Amino acid sequence: MPEAFVEYPDSQERAAQVVAEADSSGKGHLGQNLILNMGPSHPSTHGVLRILLELDGEIVTRAVPDIGYLHRGDEKIAENMTYNQFVPYTDRLDYLAPLANNVAYALAVEKLMGWTVPPRGQVIRVICCELARLSAHLLGMGALAMDTGAMTVFLYIFTEREKIYNLIELLTGARFTTSYTRIGGLTRDLPPGFVDQAKEFVEQFKGKIDELDNLLTRNKIFVDRNKGIGIISREDAIDFGMTGPNLRGCGVDYDIRKARPYLTYAEYDFDVPTGTIGDCLDRYLCRLEELRQSTRILEQALNKIPSGPINVGDGKGFLPHKDKVLTKMEELIHQFILVTEGIQAPVGEVYFGAENPKGELGFYIQSKGGGVPYRLKIRAPSFVNLSILSKLLPGHMMSDVVAILGSLDFVMGECDR
Amino acid sequence: MVHGRDLSYNSKVEGNIVLTTLDASINWMRKNSLWPMPMGLACCAIELMAASCARFDIARFGAEVMRFSPRQSDLLIVAGTVTYKMALSSKRIWDQMPEPKWCIAMGACASSGGMYRSYAVLQGIDRILPVDVYISGCPPRPEALLEGLMRLQNKIMQERSVTEQKQLPALNERVAA
Amino acid sequence: MPAHEIIAALQRQFPGQVGQGRESRDEWSVDVDREIVRDAAAFLKNDHGLNFLVDISSVDHFGEEPRYEVVYEFRRLSEGTDEVELRVKTKVSEDDATVDSIIPVFQGADWHEREVFDMMGIKFNGHPDLRRILMWEGYPYYPLRKDFPLEGIPSEMPGEAFSLIAPMEGGPFVSPAMPPPKVGDAPATTREPRAHPASSLRVDLKEQAAGLHKDSNQRMGQSA
Numbered sequence: 001m002p003e004a005f006v007e008y009p010d011s012q013e014r015a016a017q018v019v020a021e022a023d024s025s026g027k028g029h030l031g032q033n034l035i036l037n038m039g040p041s042h043p044s045t046h047g048v049l050r051i052l053l054e055l056d057g058e059i060v061t062r063a064v065p066d067i068g069y070l071h072r073g074d075e076k077i078a079e080n081m082t083y084n085q086f087v088p089y090t091d092r093l094d095y096l097a098p099l100a101n102n103v104a105y106a107l108a109v110e111k112l113m114g115w116t117v118p119p120r121g122q123v124i125r126v127i128c129c130e131l132a133r134l135s136a137h138l139l140g141m142g143a144l145a146m147d148t149g150a151m152t153v154f155l156y157i158f159t160e161r162e163k164i165y166n167l168i169e170l171l172t173g174a175r176f177t178t179s180y181t182r183i184g185g186l187t188r189d190l191p192p193g194f195v196d197q198a199k200e201f202v203e204q205f206k207g208k209i210d211e212l213d214n215l216l217t218r219n220k221i222f223v224d225r226n227k228g229i230g231i232i233s234r235e236d237a238i239d240f241g242m243t244g245p246n247l248r249g250c251g252v253d254y255d256i257r258k259a260r261p262y263l264t265y266a267e268y269d270f271d272v273p274t275g276t277i278g279d280c281l282d283r284y285l286c287r288l289e290e291l292r293q294s295t296r297i298l299e300q301a302l303n304k305i306p307s308g309p310i311n312v313g314d315g316k317g318f319l320p321h322k323d324k325v326l327t328k329m330e331e332l333i334h335q336f337i338l339v340t341e342g343i344q345a346p347v348g349e350v351y352f353g354a355e356n357p358k359g360e361l362g363f364y365i366q367s368k369g370g371g372v373p374y375r376l377k378i379r380a381p382s383f384v385n386l387s388i389l390s391k392l393l394p395g396h397m398m399s400d401v402v403a404i405l406g407s408l409d410f411v412m413g414e415c416d417r
Numbered sequence: 418m419v420h421g422r423d424l425s426y427n428s429k430v431e432g433n434i435v436l437t438t439l440d441a442s443i444n445w446m447r448k449n450s451l452w453p454m455p456m457g458l459a460c461c462a463i464e465l466m467a468a469s470c471a472r473f474d475i476a477r478f479g480a481e482v483m484r485f486s487p488r489q490s491d492l493l494i495v496a497g498t499v500t501y502k503m504a505l506s507s508k509r510i511w512d513q514m515p516e517p518k519w520c521i522a523m524g525a526c527a528s529s530g531g532m533y534r535s536y537a538v539l540q541g542i543d544r545i546l547p548v549d550v551y552i553s554g555c556p557p558r559p560e561a562l563l564e565g566l567m568r569l570q571n572k573i574m575q576e577r578s579v580t581e582q583k584q585l586p587a588l589n590e591r592v593a594a
Numbered sequence: 595m596p597a598h599e600i601i602a603a604l605q606r607q608f609p610g611q612v613g614q615g616r617e618s619r620d621e622w623s624v625d626v627d628r629e630i631v632r633d634a635a636a637f638l639k640n641d642h643g644l645n646f647l648v649d650i651s652s653v654d655h656f657g658e659e660p661r662y663e664v665v666y667e668f669r670r671l672s673e674g675t676d677e678v679e680l681r682v683k684t685k686v687s688e689d690d691a692t693v694d695s696i697i698p699v700f701q702g703a704d705w706h707e708r709e710v711f712d713m714m715g716i717k718f719n720g721h722p723d724l725r726r727i728l729m730w731e732g733y734p735y736y737p738l739r740k741d742f743p744l745e746g747i748p749s750e751m752p753g754e755a756f757s758l759i760a761p762m763e764g765g766p767f768v769s770p771a772m773p774p775p776k777v778g779d780a781p782a783t784t785r786e787p788r789a790h791p792a793s794s795l796r797v798d799l800k801e802q803a804a805g806l807h808k809d810s811n812q813r814m815g816q817s818a
Binding site for chain 3: 238
């Protein structure tokens with residue numbers, strides 16, 4: 001029990017002092033501090049994450065995250081499925097941006113096979129990725145806003161996401177969990193009317209970003225809850241392997257679309273926003289600005305869709321066109337073998353990382369030949385981003401924990417796989 | 418689909434008087450204000466959130482009060498894959514909910530394990546708690562969730578809460594046992 | 595410095611303990627002995643600026659000796675310098691499945707190593723808190739090993755979790771229940787390419803693994 005009454009601490013120095021005392025007193029987690037279980041089922045726009053918080057009053061002195069509540073065994077399942085059969089599982093990794101995961105996986109396997117999708121297919125994939133980025137960032141920001149008290153924003157972003165869902169449904173047939181890409185191309189070409197509808201959407205979306213900006217960015221309550229909270233230093237961010245807006249919020253100018261351009265990103269003109277301090281507000285601002293840059297990319301991509309095939313062409317391992325399958329013998333046999341045994345990958349290993357909305361989604365595939373990968377490792381950005389929690393949370397107050405979790409914008413589907 | 422018993426009898430009494438049975442009115446009140454406890458585990462949670470937002474308004478069914486406290490809710494919507502690690506937590510939450518309570522298994526993963534037949538996934542939440550309505554889909558569209566909610570409402574209309582009240586055994590039987 | 599020169603520098607720094615660099619599809623990878631993993635990581639980070647740990651994975655080469663392989667991906671972020679990515683692999687045998695932890699070099703290796711331990715059972719020396727991360731504490735198996743069946747093995751940890759066998763019959767992975775192949779039958783893996791009824795798992799996979807490794811070793815030009 002403290003001898004004298006201690007004023008309610010609201011300064012960072014006091015918070016650091018508390019943490020240092022807790023560390024040095026040797027009491028560990030058996031001391032006088034309260035252990036609070038922020039359990040797997042909490043008002044979860046973030047999914048099933050459990051954090052054990054040791055609290056001294058309101059200040060967190062230790063935080064131990066516990067993940068794995070959504071571990072579904074994707075990597076083991078991948079060792080039993082052909083490459084194309086695994087595409088639906090990739091949808092459910094970062095389930096806020098399924099199209100981006102599909103594209104990243106398809107690119108990784110195509111790197112293994114040594115295929116390049118024709119330009120039209122690449123541009124359509126860019127459009128998919130950017131739509132997914134819009135959708136994921138919107139929800140990330142909406143969740144952060146809702147957790148810090150701005151419920152309106154959550155409803156507004158869901159309206160925008162519904163418009164994106166309309167577009168995605170027109171393109172792929174499903175609102176989300178699309179399974180749109182195949183190894184070597186896409187399932188189907190752009191439907192008529194898609195480009196016009198998408199252009200219309202992009203036009204009106206710019207106004208919505210400004211609306212979002214007006215609602216949050218200079219809102220005193222939102223800024224007070226996020227400014228100076230959850231500061232991650234550059235060195236820590238790089239050391240822990242963080243990627244995506246979390247890394248860029250700390251001032252590290254690293255975006256895979258610029259560093260190692262894939263698809264047709266090298267042709268488009270866009271900027272990469274970076275933060276300065278690395279606090280929650282910086283990460284939020286990065287995401288907001290990335291929305292604007294994504295609309296820029298979308299405009300350029302929608303204006304310049306080349307014509308031509310969207311798939312690598314049959315004979316190489318892509319399914320032949322259905323009318324040939326139903327009429328010619330050779331294509332029928334080819335289709336049968338491809339569907340049952342899968343595309344025959346060469347022996348080797350490959351790692352490919354794509355710039356997903358949450359960070360770098362990487363696939364490490366080791367193949368010993370055949371249609372089934374020998375080992376598929378998914379490098380999930382949320383898994384790596386969350387590892388900083390036990391270092392980041394101590395010293396903050398209980399309500400800041402919520403703001404930090406919202407700003408890190410992770411998805412448990414991909415963290416636990 | 419049976420719509421349950423009539424809520425009120427056609428009566429010749431004038432004025433604002435409705436004749437009904439106690440069961441029917443209790444069911445009517447319960448079904449129109451189901452407070453869900455969203456067990457939003459995975460992707461289905463996103464469709465659950467979409468169902469509660471402006472386009473597919475779940476508030477018109479009285480269910481927009483998504484209380485994240487099991488003690489204050491009636492309806493557990495299990496949305497997403499239930500892993501073995503999460504299973505006991507889900508059961509504990511179900512146990513904490515006071516009667517009357519219902520459960521909707523939303524999506525393929527909650528109904529039957531979905532496409533995840535692996536070492537870590539519980540093959541259906543009905544292995545550990547009783548489910549009233551299964552909604553298929555991966556993920557089910559919000560309209561499907563609303564349809565499931567409506568079917569649950571029809572199911573609730575057929576309950577007989579007063580006539581089949583759980584009774585404790587009579588005192589002399591308890592003493593004898 | 596491009597990747598092959600870094601590999602050459604690594605070979606000079608640790609003579610005899612670093613293998614040949616290999617390139618495929620624009621990626622360079624190199625094998626190192628597991629004793630020098632931490633020193634190699636420190637050398638790469640401090641002297642060559644490979645300061646970003648992308649991923650640590652593990653592979654189970656069931657039927658080969660050494661059985662496991664731990665794969666590290668390092669990268670130099672391209673801020674002002676050229677971006678370089680290097681894959682460092684190390685083989686770990688089943689009898690002594692331990693590797694030095696590289697947490698003193700990269701703090702981010704913490705969770706990666708815990709996951710490798712959880713899924714594959716490889717222990718990391720010097721890890722401050724090596725416990726399971728994706729499965730629950732007390733789960734008795736290592737799921738990503740090749741002799742662990744996909745459908746799981748029943749286990750019970752009262753109060754914590756339990757696990758049952760997932761039904762595989764009629765599913766997308768295996769054909770409906772077949773009796774185990776008799777001597778003289780073609781093995782299940784040739785009749786149905788992805789079938790492996792759990793009971794005959796060890797036998798089928800070991801043979802298949804031995805056959806495949808012979809081919810792949812020849813193709814990749816490595817000695818067995």
